[in-house]
Amino acid sequence: MDIAKDARFASTKLKILSADERSNALLAVRDALAANKDAILEANKLDLDAARQADLPSSLIKRLDLTSPGKYDAMLQGIADVAALDDPVGKVSLRTTLDDGLELQRVSCPIGVILVIFEARPEVIANITALALKSGNAAILKGGKESLNSFTAIADAVTSALAATKIPASAIQLVATRADVASLLDQTDYIDLVIPRGSNKLVSDIKNSTRIPVLGHADGICSAFVNADADPEMAAKIVVDAKTNYPAGCNAIEQLLVHKDAVKTVLPTIASSLADAGVVIKATPELFEALKDIVPENLLKHSEEGDFDCEFLNFTIATTTVGSVEAAIEHINAHSSKHTDVIITASESDAQRFLNGIDSASVFWNASSRFADGFRFGFGAEVGISTSKIHSRGPVGLEGLVIYQYQLKGSGQVAGSYIGAGGSKAFKHIQH
Template sequence: MSLTNASPADAARAAKSASHVLATLSAEARNDALTAIHAGLTAARDEILAANARDLELARQAAADGKLSASLVSRLDLGKTGKWEDMLKGILDVRDLEDPVGRVTLRTKLDDGLELERVTCPIGVLLIIFEARPEVIANIAALAVKSGNAAILKGGKESTESFVAISTAISNALSQTQVPNDAIQLVTTRESIPQLLALDRDIDLVIPRGSNELVRYIKENTKIPVLGHADGLCSIYLTASADAKLAADVVVDAKTSYPAACNSVETLLVQESALTTVFPAVASALAAKGVELRCDAASKAALFPEITNIKDATPEDYNTEFLSLTLAVKTVPDLSAAIAHINTHGSHHTEAILTADQAEAERFMSAVDASGAYWNASTRFADGMRYGFGTEVGISTNKIHSRGPVGLEGLMIYKYKIRGQGHVSAVYGEGEGKKRFKHERLAV
């Protein structure tokens, strides 16, 4: 890793060159580099925590002056119980994942002696823009090295001292390995962001990790593909056939287990015929957890006068990611209306249906236009660790490449290799005297 003073354009070009070397390293060489990073960070623990303490000191002053939120200060703190250890363990966890590079996903015999192979390979150069958490830098460096991608990292200014200390340790560690120094670069000036976002020739993918505003800014200001999501407007459709206890448990988990998460539920769609049967128990359970409901007239009437923590929903509430203990509630006549509502108002993140009817559940899961479609389970399961991917780059609501929680696989593309013996194309065709392709699918 290098802490670059180069211009963004030079940094990106150097990263691209390094990516071409990194792409050809063996799994062993890349894993050795991860072992070296782990050892280097372990040895530099004191310097890094001291640097982090300086960042924290400044941040606490800024918070006291009302210029920074307390939650940001908390996210900065590498000294919190377990955080340092988790960061280090994360590097070895990534190292021990299955190698994503060089996996053959298709093999076809085109003709005698002429074989086509599709092989996974790294994308190239990633630009990662993130906010406060300093441990992300180690996590991302590990993911990049493991996947054979070069990375340019831009962290938030509040963590600058921590970033520099961590990147110095990583840089020293990598200099003992086959990974080129320019493969991981740290950029510290905020002014560099617009310049980096313009470098669509050398940077292949942008991964923002931070607030909705950060992601939205990036998506609107670059032609480089962006992997991520700005919004997480998840809905649950509660049907009349759902078990009341099951429904209350799932909706309470989806709303209250981490309200600020992107996979928390923001809109509850209630089937009209469930209003006076299943819905009141769900609403009571939510009220007991302090959730404020924003109801349409029909759902409000169904609860009156038992539940009092209710406001009238405005149209905007059905387009709002509250990220708090607030839930919009809307009555719909049937499955089609629920699907139509989700496909109009949702953010293509994660949607759930609560029903005892399998056919209805399958129709819902097939029809909602979202990266996750669940039956009788909480939307909060939308997460790379929970899916068993070992690590997570982010959650994508894109319609191409990667969707939903993205693990190492999302950092890969493929290339086609052909091995021939001097084969030429002109002899193949449909006409007389022309050869035909064999197109035999081979085992991979």
């Protein structure tokens, strides 16, 4: 199987195409998907029929369905939007004159080959093709088996559109089986980055089965800390939004930490609002006592072991008290998945201490954790959300698909002429 090797070879060709050549290829893909809409939706219908016959969950069928109003056009518009973004390649981030006629530049460039593994959503193929080509990367795509017909029809349109452009044929390749993926995950020499898009299980399984760097997040264990001086109404509004706006989202909160001095003053308002929204509160013994006259019996439970390391993904929240901002930082750094954590406080200095002390990709003051999202951050395109500690964190835009290289332009200089390598010349090191 030469898929990965072919992708690596294509990435070499992609690296020297111009921004226009890459962006025009995106528009060709968009046009081909528009022209083949009927065939693609027919293929999609086969997948939908099979999914309904197999009684797959309605949430999965919804993700599969390309026929819902506006979805197909949004997919096409998404490609055009990516084509219109600034070129992420060729940006100079450092320029130093090492010596006369010896100029160093750090220039952004594609990473190389990315492997993207996703589940039901067939439109991801269009989205990833756009992001990969825009950033000059070759991509290998593996979709879920439920969307195989849709996926194949879209892939055929993409492949034939690219054949008429300067993009090499193996720049976008599709693989269908799990065995293919297992083999690809071993090819550290040819694949530079793996991006899993799907369930926690998919992401954890992939993280545990490859030494290739993985961009993504398995868990989203996010917290809100309510300081003693928090405004009760603001705290209630933020906590309810962060918990209930989309509880299955990775940026929903799972934990509420309350300063001990806010238990009688701020927590009641928050707890009533959570109860009004139908959220089950799992409380430590002291909080259970404080809440039992405020929260209806059916919505108040005792917290259990593991609650503070759990992603509920539903209308449940675990809550406990802490004695200080520092204690909140310690609790969160020990339990969070480094995704997004929030402080609600009137104190700017407490807020800044919290923002600087929390070891997570996104740290918010007086705003809902749900803002942790590429669209809301204004990135134009989202590659995914990363809880890694290196390369790219949080919502990742096109920048996450580029790296840099050092380009040095000389006029015959050799190291041996300079101090430290046998010579006597000194470097000038003039930063521009």
